[in-house]
Amino acid sequence: MELKNWQHPYPLMLNLSGRSCLVVGGGPIAERKVRGLLAAGANVTVISEEFTTGIQAMAERTDVVLYRQTFDAAIVQASDKERFTLVIAATNQMDVNTQIALAAQAQGYLVSVVDQPELSSFILPSVVRRGKLVITVSTGGASPSAARKIAKEIDNAYGDEYEIYLDFLSETRLLIQQRVANKEARQHLFKDMLSWDVMSLIRNGTFEGWKKKFEIALQGASWMQQQETEEDELPTWSFIDEIG
Numbered sequence: 001m002e003l004k005n006w007q008h009p010y011p012l013m014l015n016l017s018g019r020s021c022l023v024v025g026g027g028p029i030a031e032r033k034v035r036g037l038l039a040a041g042a043n044v045t046v047i048s049e050e051f052t053t054g055i056q057a058m059a060e061r062t063d064v065v066l067y068r069q070t071f072d073a074a075i076v077q078a079s080d081k082e083r084f085t086l087v088i089a090a091t092n093q094m095d096v097n098t099q100i101a102l103a104a105q106a107q108g109y110l111v112s113v114v115d116q117p118e119l120s121s122f123i124l125p126s127v128v129r130r131g132k133l134v135i136t137v138s139t140g141g142a143s144p145s146a147a148r149k150i151a152k153e154i155d156n157a158y159g160d161e162y163e164i165y166l167d168f169l170s171e172t173r174l175l176i177q178q179r180v181a182n183k184e185a186r187q188h189l190f191k192d193m194l195s196w197d198v199m200s201l202i203r204n205g206t207f208e209g210w211k212k213k214f215e216i217a218l219q220g221a222s223w224m225q226q227q228e229t230e231e232d233e234l235p236t237w238s239f240i241d242e243i244g
């Protein structure tokens with residue numbers, strides 16, 4: 001038996017900073033979804049007859065608003081002024097969740113229904129975050145607990161050093177993008193950087209000192225002086241071995 005409509009999910013990263021999202025339902029599952037939305041910087045409206053103490057505690061934040069009421073489709077229909085980027089139907093009543101999905105779809109909203117993936121326009125993966133590195137695992141609804149288990153294995157394998165590593169790669173990449181005009185040259189430099197064993201420097205506590213020497217050497221590299229690179233002469237990280 002196949003899960004209807006979920007044979008070819010399209011994975012994407014969504015920017016929810018400052019966006020309004022609606023969660024209907026106030027139990028532990030709704031709470032997990034609200035936490036995920038807040039971690040992504042969304043403003044969250046929660047409508048439910050009852051709320052967990054966790055959700056009530058979140059309402060002390062300015063980006064969470066609670067409405068204690070029974071769901072009514074008119075709430076979604078009247079949401080023209082404040083459009084919702086995402087809607088999550090998370091009550092324990094299948095028929096109520098279906099009504100939420102239909103009302104949200106009629107407004108053109110993307111909707112996720114916690115007990116009916118076949119009515120959903122999106123589902124949520126299990127997530128491992130290390131700063132800018134985000135690793136998501138999904139089974140397309142086949143086995144959410146398997147997604148969680150695999151994410152746990154990744155969580156154990158990828159330590160906090162990845163946050164520092166990604167910040168370093170990101171900063172260096174931005175500098176090179178500003179200073180090296182030739183696209184081929186930039187891409188050559190970015191790919192080459194990945195072969196350095198920065199991770200062990202972070203682990204053994206010598207990264208900060210190394211990074212200072214790296215930044216000085218980088219500023220001195222001839223190809224950072226805004227010269228056009230010759231087509232047949234790609235820039236290299238020749239100074240890397242010298243800084244140790």
Ligand SMILES: C[C@@]1(CC(=O)O)c2cc3[nH]c(cc4nc(cc5[nH]c(cc(n2)[C@H]1CCC(=O)O)[C@@](C)(CC(=O)O)[C@@H]5CCC(=O)O)C(CC(=O)O)=C4CCC(=O)O)c(CCC(=O)O)c3CC(=O)O
Nearest residue numbers: 115117123124125126138139140141142143144145147148
């Ligand atoms: C389709 C989807 C829609 C959606 O919610 O987006 C969905 C649907 C359903 N989940 C159910 C059950 C469970 N879900 C979890 C856990 C998670 N579920 C999540 C996502 C998804 N769950 C989407 C698919 C994701 C994918 O497959 O890739 C995670 C990954 C993300 C998150 O929720 O943020 C989060 C882990 C977070 C973490 O990493 O910790 C656990 C385990 C636990 O809670 O410990 C159980 C019990 C064990 C089990 O059933 O496996 C049921 C059956 C209810 C019933 O029958 O009673 C349905 C409905 C159905 O299957 O029809």
Ligand SMILES: NC(=O)C1=CN([C@@H]2O[C@H](COP(=O)(O)OP(=O)(O)OC[C@H]3O[C@@H](n4cnc5c(N)ncnc54)[C@H](O)[C@@H]3O)[C@@H](O)[C@H]2O)C=CC1
Nearest residue numbers: 025026027028029030048049050070071091092096114115
């Ligand atoms: N997608 C997922 O990750 C998972 C989904 N589920 C499904 O999620 C559902 C919800 O789980 P829990 O949070 O544990 O349920 P729960 O029973 O603890 O909470 C349900 C919430 O919905 C509210 N509610 C019920 N009817 C309402 C209405 N007409 N209007 C407004 N609010 C209403 C209740 O006040 C309560 O806050 C479960 O029934 C199950 O089918 C369960 C596990 C994981």
